Amino acid sequence: MNNSRERNKNSFDLSVNITSDENRTLRLKNPLITASGTCGNGKELADFYDINKLGAFITKGITVKPQKGNQTPRIAETASGIINSIGLENPGVEEFIAEVLPEAEEYELPVFANISGYSEEDFFFLADKLKNCSELSGIEINLSCPNIKGGGMVFGTEAEKVFQITQKVREIYSGYIIVKLTPNITDITETALAAEKAGADAVAMINTLSAMKIDINQQKPLLANKFGGLSGPAVKPVAVKMVYQSFEKLNIPIIGLGGITSGEDVIEFMLAGASAVGIGTINMIDPEAGLRILREIKDYLARQDIKELSSIIGAAH
Amino acid sequence: MNNSRERNKNSFDLSVNITSDENRTLRLKNPLITASGTCGNGKELADFYDINKLGAFITKGITVKPQKGNQTPRIAETASGIINSIGLENPGVEEFIAEVLPEAEEYELPVFANISGYSEEDFFFLADKLKNCSELSGIEINLSCPNIKGGGMVFGTEAEKVFQITQKVREIYSGYIIVKLTPNITDITETALAAEKAGADAVAMINTLSAMKIDINQQKPLLANKFGGLSGPAVKPVAVKMVYQSFEKLNIPIIGLGGITSGEDVIEFMLAGASAVGIGTINMIDPEAGLRILREIKDYLARQDIKELSSIIGAAH
Amino acid sequence: MFEILSNKRVGPKIYHLVLSYEQLPQNPEPGQFFNIKVAKKSSSDPLLRRPFSLFDFDEADKKIEFVYRVVGRGTEILSESKTGEKLDVLGPLGNPFSLKDRKGLVHLIGGGMGIAPLYYLSKKLRNSIQKVFLGAGTYEELEFFSKKFKGLDLDVHLAAMEEKLEIKGSALVLWLNYLQQETPNFVYSCGPEKMLAAVEKECLKNNIGGELSVEKRMGCGIGVCLSCSCQSKNEENKNKRACVEGPVFGMGEVVIGE
Amino acid sequence: MFEILSNKRVGPKIYHLVLSYEQLPQNPEPGQFFNIKVAKKSSSDPLLRRPFSLFDFDEADKKIEFVYRVVGRGTEILSESKTGEKLDVLGPLGNPFSLKDRKGLVHLIGGGMGIAPLYYLSKKLRNSIQKVFLGAGTYEELEFFSKKFKGLDLDVHLAAMEEKLEIKGSALVLWLNYLQQETPNFVYSCGPEKMLAAVEKECLKNNIGGELSVEKRMGCGIGVCLSCSCQSKNEENKNKRACVEGPVFGMGEVVIGE
């Protein structure tokens, strides 16, 4: 019996369809997508396994200009979580196109660029720069960065802003657009709906929870930047709830993330309504996590006698 | 040297003054306050230690009518946290006054009643019922319950509602009023300021984060009530950040809570700006936590050579 | 702190944990439980304690024993704990089985890990004629328990779902067979909720007194959090806490089966 | 998985951990580090791995060794781990000390736990005349290291902040004294950032080549998260990752001291 199970494992269909518009069909061979900022640009993980085994790759966040990022310490550990304040360290979009994308060309999986901005125009500029990059399957708009022009408030906290930015990017960029939403909000379904209405192909939730840690010996914030974003297993229950609630209102696919460390966690997000998932923090701790998680998903399907993974999307409703 | 440290421990001043209005002065002998709903009504903990050693006691939430609470399971464990959906099980305010308060009379520490409502009128009704209860040092208004009349949205997510309810309760109730705020909001400083403006003596933050867990074997939400509130160490970084930010804007004292398990955690909240703290989930795991935490606070003060605990309030700014 | 004297596998995923203690707030009684912290002191995950029924107790040697099955991460971590390690254990907690003047024929019905609390109960039921009905998936799961009960010289009957022992089926079915031949004076039972519900129904119908030990997800085990509320059957709007008023309830006291 | 062969206290809060491995992706070199998971498999707290420099390596016996100080909860949990337990260890990671053609007089300066990576380095520096300067708070903290280095028949000099050894003071001050008498061909140093910054300054001033191993808070240790960025001194706007381009950097390569 074990043998036949083993054999069966290869016959599971792990693929998921995240198409929301016929003009931009997208099927991933499995639901695992690297979460922006936690997997470098792929090279590093490639030392551990063939990342082409994943469903898709999302690059770390890029901005218009090169960014040195925040001062260190940039990371603090908390109970079952971490707070990071990397501060979008990246070489800027020019170098990204010149140096990083050519490497991505060799990947045999869909690659998305995660774009961040400090003003609305930044997003439009980036969308424009990337619109003809054939290496990319699409872009992910990170709406959790502070809007410098708008007084430092995060873009993603107002449904109207989310709508405006997404709509304009949609006009500029004809490829697949993921809008990544912040959980630091009263009702995430409002921003999710705004993204959908503006033409996003998918929403990704959640980015990190606003958080901080204080060094009680030094009596000052531990992170040089004071505040940072909480990720890891600690936030999973919050993320699952947001996915669950959004699934009831949205028509476009949801990419669920926040605290995934195992195949079981992926299943939990998919039952809540995620069509695909992001794996973030766990890559930092267990570089082979992607492979292990795929195995664990198959184990679950075998145990539950399910053939098509996609059949469980939203099944907990 | 150890000996002299031991001796010194008793000479630390752990008291905190949480007065915001001369008419309602309130000094607690130490900053530890039981968090509503996690300490029963005190009797149970009394098996483990003399709860009069704490700074203050807050009862579990009471409502106008008796409540049977939600179906079970009402609790789910998550990474370094728990999700509860007790559903405000309580005997109602009548029985509370008749049965519970007389017991509280014997306590030698300030006692607060935590009041919850499903409509605005509920809060006013409760404030009125309790206004002549001399056993109470004050009330805590729990603004994290769903507003049934208002379509299920939580009261505490709109600054205007927080203002209105607090102001009316203030008119009715002349004792000390704590307004307990929900963290499921874009900017907690707005509701905190609204509470202050309306005459609250203190704000307490945070209540639980909205969350859920799915049972992947049953493929349905684990809690009978689907959703619940996340508490415990997992949420501490979010709570500390909210306290820190609110401290910069508020003039009234902040009662900080969310994930405190140790004296170090108390110090962290106080450095962030809390004048007193709530201890919640940890009481469920370690019934003697209150005593241990007091010891750990003294250890910290000894280590850092600080005489008055209150001197560190907000010191991380 | 309690020290692990041994923690041995005694069946499929089933472990027998023996702890020594220095002092207990009071001697535990059958049906009470202990709440065990499985995480290391400096780790906050898993956060909650895990409740386990007292399996056996030895005052002279200052030992308490448990039998548990590995079902999730808490019990997995516990199963990896080694002799000599210290555990943070809270208890005894909860309302025990009542023992006073229990005379005549007593039936004990245990399903799965619900068998665990019945052993120390059996030891204490000296004034009764005991018949013990134990059920599980396979004989392997019953073997350890069966030997222990037989060591008390009791009339032990076994049933397994996946193989024919006295019957092929549940402890419930086995017991119902006997019930047609003889009516006990009192019934004690612990096991899956469905089984308890059926046992209760039968007892109420036939006017047999008895007690049930129920398992509820618990937050605290000490009565402060109301995670474990059971609805009272008699008093409308009244709940009873499985951790304080239970886990042992009288027949018909609370609504069984959620 | 790595198995703990021993994990013994060798000084105040200082432990010597010896692990056996089955296989390594490659043999580690001096200055590289390993990232150790201290939480149990089914626990997610503490979440991050803890980085420790290779203290010693034995290919024949398949052993790797570390020396660590208990400073927080991760190292506390590690210190409670017992022989026979398995550990999840990732490595070797990072950029090692360079060794090629290192001839003439070499100074090794280690402060506190920064001494740890210098020992295996010393073992490998066969072509050099070595002088080793070690400093810590007390002699007790140095004893284990001192004996190990002396076991290599090296010229070892000790300083402690709280008691007079060769001097009363830091490894830095001790070294600066010697520097007035002799100029080494190359300097290797590891320890507190302030010490490294001073060593670097001195070397740059006197045109002495050298390498520093820096400690940064790390998220991943494998270059994916950019938690450990150090600002490059030469290339404006360029950062270097302590976990990949470091922890060993050349003198003047990155900005030291935050």
Ligand SMILES: Cc1cc2nc3c(=O)[nH]c(=O)nc-3n(C[C@H](O)[C@H](O)[C@H](O)COP(=O)(O)OP(=O)(O)OC[C@H]3O[C@@H](n4cnc5c(N)ncnc54)[C@H](O)[C@@H]3O)c2cc1C
């Ligand atoms: C009063 C009482 C006595 C018990 N006695 C025994 C015993 O003697 N032997 C034994 O093997 N088991 C016993 N159980 C069940 C045992 O507590 C659970 O199997 C155990 O808590 C599972 O923990 P886990 O971390 O492995 O599972 P997980 O599923 O990872 O646990 C997650 C959470 O759910 C709770 N939980 C999971 N299953 C149960 C359950 N069946 N009942 C209550 N809570 C649960 C856990 O305590 C934890 O809070 C008893 C339960 C109660 C309430």
Ligand SMILES: Cc1cc2nc3c(=O)[nH]c(=O)nc-3n(C[C@H](O)[C@H](O)[C@H](O)COP(=O)(O)OP(=O)(O)OC[C@H]3O[C@@H](n4cnc5c(N)ncnc54)[C@H](O)[C@@H]3O)c2cc1C
């Ligand atoms: C490349 C490298 C090599 C190291 N080699 C050694 C060694 O050989 N021996 C030794 O005793 N220590 C060494 N350290 C320091 C060691 O990693 C920390 O002391 C340890 O991580 C502290 O963990 P904790 O859980 O006890 O402390 P906590 O303060 O509870 O840790 C909280 C978080 O901060 C990080 N952290 C805390 N202190 C440090 C520190 N000094 N440097 C980096 N991260 C820190 C932890 O890794 C963890 O992520 C090294 C650090 C690095 C970066």
Ligand SMILES: Cc1cc2nc3c(=O)[nH]c(=O)nc-3n(C[C@H](O)[C@H](O)[C@H](O)COP(=O)(O)O)c2cc1C
């Ligand atoms: C170190 C680090 C860097 C991150 N950088 C980015 C980023 O550049 N852009 C972005 O949209 N999200 C970024 N994130 C957020 C993650 O992509 C992810 O949304 C979040 O961490 C929650 O998932 P997790 O718990 O699985 O990590 C970053 C997270 C971490 C931990």
Ligand SMILES: Cc1cc2nc3c(=O)[nH]c(=O)nc-3n(C[C@H](O)[C@H](O)[C@H](O)COP(=O)(O)O)c2cc1C
């Ligand atoms: C079981 C349980 C019941 C609770 N009941 C109430 C309540 O009745 N009223 C209220 O204002 N908060 C209630 N809370 C929230 C806590 O008072 C506290 O705000 C929250 O748990 C965060 O603190 P902690 O992490 O220390 O538990 C409850 C929390 C728990 C875990």
Ligand code: FES
């Ligand atoms: S488990 Fe908390 S009241 Fe019973």
Ligand code: FES
């Ligand atoms: S620690 Fe993650 S990049 Fe260096």
